[in-house]
Amino acid sequence: MSSYDVVVVGGGPSGLAAAAAASGNGLRVALVDASAQVGGQYWRRPSDQVPGQHGTTFESLRRRLVDVDHYPEHQVWLLEPAPGDHRLHLAPTHESVRTAAPPVLRARSLILCPGAYDRQLPIPGWDLPGVMAAGGVQALVKAHGSLPGRRAVVAGTGPFLLPVARQLAEAGAEVVAVCDANSPVGWMRTPLGALAVPSKVGEAVSYAASFARHRIPFRARTVVAAIEGDEKVDSVRIRKVDRTGRGETLDGIDLVALGWGFTPSLELILAAGAATRVDLDESLVAVVDAWQRTDVAGVYVAGEATGVGGALLALAEGEIAGMAAAMDHGRTVDRRRAGRLQRQVRRGEPSRPPCIARTPCPQVGGTGSNRTPRCAGAKRSPSRTSATPASPWGPSTHGPRSSWRARGWAGARAGCADSPRPNSPKENAWASTISRRCPSGRSRRRCRWNASRRTTSLG
Numbered sequence: 001m002s003s004y005d006v007v008v009v010g011g012g013p014s015g016l017a018a019a020a021a022a023s024g025n026g027l028r029v030a031l032v033d034a035s036a037q038v039g040g041q042y043w044r045r046p047s048d049q050v051p052g053q054h055g056t057t058f059e060s061l062r063r064r065l066v067d068v069d070h071y072p073e074h075q076v077w078l079l080e081p082a083p084g085d086h087r088l089h090l091a092p093t094h095e096s097v098r099t100a101a102p103p104v105l106r107a108r109s110l111i112l113c114p115g116a117y118d119r120q121l122p123i124p125g126w127d128l129p130g131v132m133a134a135g136g137v138q139a140l141v142k143a144h145g146s147l148p149g150r151r152a153v154v155a156g157t158g159p160f161l162l163p164v165a166r167q168l169a170e171a172g173a174e175v176v177a178v179c180d181a182n183s184p185v186g187w188m189r190t191p192l193g194a195l196a197v198p199s200k201v202g203e204a205v206s207y208a209a210s211f212a213r214h215r216i217p218f219r220a221r222t223v224v225a226a227i228e229g230d231e232k233v234d235s236v237r238i239r240k241v242d243r244t245g246r247g248e249t250l251d252g253i254d255l256v257a258l259g260w261g262f263t264p265s266l267e268l269i270l271a272a273g274a275a276t277r278v279d280l281d282e283s284l285v286a287v288v289d290a291w292q293r294t295d296v297a298g299v300y301v302a303g304e305a306t307g308v309g310g311a312l313l314a315l316a317e318g319e320i321a322g323m324a325a326a327m328d329h330g331r332t333v334d335r336r337r338a339g340r341l342q343r344q345v346r347r348g349e350p351s352r353p354p355c356i357a358r359t360p361c362p363q364v365g366g367t368g369s370n371r372t373p374r375c376a377g378a379k380r381s382p383s384r385t386s387a388t389p390a391s392p393w394g395p396s397t398h399g400p401r402s403s404w405r406a407r408g409w410a411g412a413r414a415g416c417a418d419s420p421r422p423n424s425p426k427e428n429a430w431a432s433t434i435s436r437r438c439p440s441g442r443s444r445r446r447c448r449w450n451a452s453r454r455t456t457s458l459g
Contacts, residue, residue: 002069006019008031010303011031016058025331077089112268123224155178166211238250265305303318
């Protein structure tokens with residue numbers, strides 16, 4: 001059993017910043033990460049390359065980890081919290097892990113930076129091979145240079161669709177359409193959030209230029225109504241989210257990347273006994289103070305687990321958490337820098353509300369068929385399928401999907417049964433009328449927000 005002043009769990013931007021700050025202030029630090037290399041999803045890359053986005057920041061943080069004990073390819077399977085003596089039980093992520101780690105780590109303080117995972121909503125055909133979470137697609141392209149499809153549709157809502165589409169295009173795929181359920185104008189409701197982080201404006205311009213260069217069509221207020229095919233994805237039906245509801249079929253599609261924002265990973269935060277609250281999108285997030293402290297002594301949380309806000313906010317929060325841990329251990333920290341970081345976090349708050357709040361997911365949960373499986377791994381037997389009411393999207397002949405894990409852990413977390421749960425008549429009636437009944441102006445926005453709350457609860 002090895003003992004440390006601080007153990008940081010999670011090797012993404014917030015975890016790296018926290019470990020570097022705590023180690024730089026004289027603490028003995030360990031960093032536990034499930035990946036083989038540090039950086040998280042944001043800085044995922046082939047092992048011999050430097051990340052493209054904020055690469056100098058990544059290299060600076062990595063150099064500052066020289067005194068940190070790094071345990072890659074390990075995860076915490078049990079957390080025993082105790083004031084001043086937290087115990088973390090580790091397990092390797094696979095059998096051929098190259099770096100050995102003690103089975104148990106003892107820590108006076110914990111900094112938890114678990115990140116987030118893709119939110120998924122059920123639509124007809126989402127269990128076909130070729131349908132993946134947008135994050136899974138990005139991981140394959142960025143880390144392995146593997147192209148999961150040649151003709152792709154990227155759909156959902158939120159800004160994460162943009163880098164996924166660009167990376168697919170740069171890897172050689174034809175991105176037939178990027179379908180955002182909402183309009184980019186929605187982000188203009190809080191312009192101060194964008195102005196507070198000027199680099200985001202530059203990123204937006206970069207994405208616009210890349211879309212023009214690769215001729216990627218961006219379709220606002222458009223959703224995927226159904227994904228069709230026999231043994232795999234073959235075509236995608238899309239339609240506008242407006243009074244007309246006009247639709248179109250995109251043929252020859254072999255990849256659909258779906259992303260409806262992110263949900264924080266709170267397993268370790270809950271295991272530590274820290275307080276949580278319900279965010280705008282009904283996801284649980286950790287409750288922290290200005291120094292990233294939770295209500296459990298010696299436990300700090302930084303990054304997406306406090307609310308999805310992007311890499312720059314995660315970096316600031318991680319450094320604050322590392323400095324707070326050092327300060328609580330009696331070290332002298334640079335309070336002026338800490339104050340600047342806290343102001344940076346406060347300035348970034350207007351851009352932090354989840355994508356579902358600013359760009360909700362209208363009527364996806366009830367779109368289409370009574371046969372839509374609620375779990376990506378649900379089996380669809382012919383006997384059960386034939387007993388359900390007829391679908392406006394036609395019969396489905398595809399079988400169970402074995403590669404459910406490629407879309408993330410949403411289905412496993414939901415604990416879905418083998419058989420799909422049919423939509424209730426109330427859900428179907430609501431799904432088919434919500435966009436037509438919403439009035440214009442503020443009332444329509446309120447109605448769209450209520451729709452997103454109802455839709456999220458259906459999954």
